[in-house]
Amino acid sequence: MDQNHCESDMEDDDGGDVKDGDVKDEAMYGDGKTVNQFVQRISMAEYQKQATDYTKTAVQNLVSSPEYQRVYTRCQLCWSSWSDGQFSTNCFECGGYAMSRPCPVCRGKCESIWTRDVDMSHTNYEAHWDGDCLLPADEKQGYLTQLLLSTETASELDLMDAMEDLATH
Numbered sequence: 620m621d622q623n624h625c626e627s628d629m630e631d632d633d634g635g636d637v638k639d640g641d642v643k644d645e646a647m648y649g650d651g652k653t654v655n656q657f658v659q660r661i662s663m664a665e666y667q668k669q670a671t672d673y674t675k676t677a678v679q680n681l682v683s684s685p686e687y688q689r690v691y692t693r694c695q696l697c698w699s700s701w702s703d704g705q706f707s708t709n710c711f712e713c714g715g716y717a718m719s720r721p722c723p724v725c726r727g728k729c730e731s732i733w734t735r736d737v738d739m740s741h742t743n744y745e746a747h748w749d750g751d752c753l754l755p756a757d758e759k760q761g762y763l764t765q766l767l768l769s770t771e772t773a774s775e776l777d778l779m780d781a782m783e784d785l786a787t788h
Contacts, residue, residue, distance in 0.1 A: 713746060718734060734748050
């Protein structure tokens with residue numbers, strides 16, 4: 620028995636007998652009219668590019684979904700859902716705010732709103748914020764100095780962070 624042809628018979632459109640293998644060949648390679656209209660040959664590089672683009676799009680859709688955000692923006696220490704506005708005032712990772720907070724440098728005097736750096740907050744189990752104080756440099760420096768001096772538990776690391784902030788702004 621030939622591998623390309625089966626013994627079972629079928630009837631074609633004209634009523635004649637067609638072997639399964641003949642139909643298979645036509646379906647696989649096309650009759651020149653039907654299949655080729657729906658198939659576009661692309662290079663392996665183009666296929667890989669399309670697959671990568673599709674994957675990136677699928678991941679972006681997942682990451683931006685509300686369901687994922689509820690899980691991702693949840694405090695790992697107290698399980699508050701920051702994206703739902705929940706936080707704990709006595710949790711280091713929450714830091715007393717959900718996803719945004721007034722400027723911590725001048726305590727909101729500049730009206731700048733800082734946003735939570737979720738990755739850094741999760742990595743260090745401590746609240747981290749992205750933002751800039753909008754006050755002039757000399758006024759900002761005064762607030763930073765006052766903030767550091769008023770904090771009894773200011774560690775060497777806190778002082779280094781504050782000095783770095785001053786240097787970059």
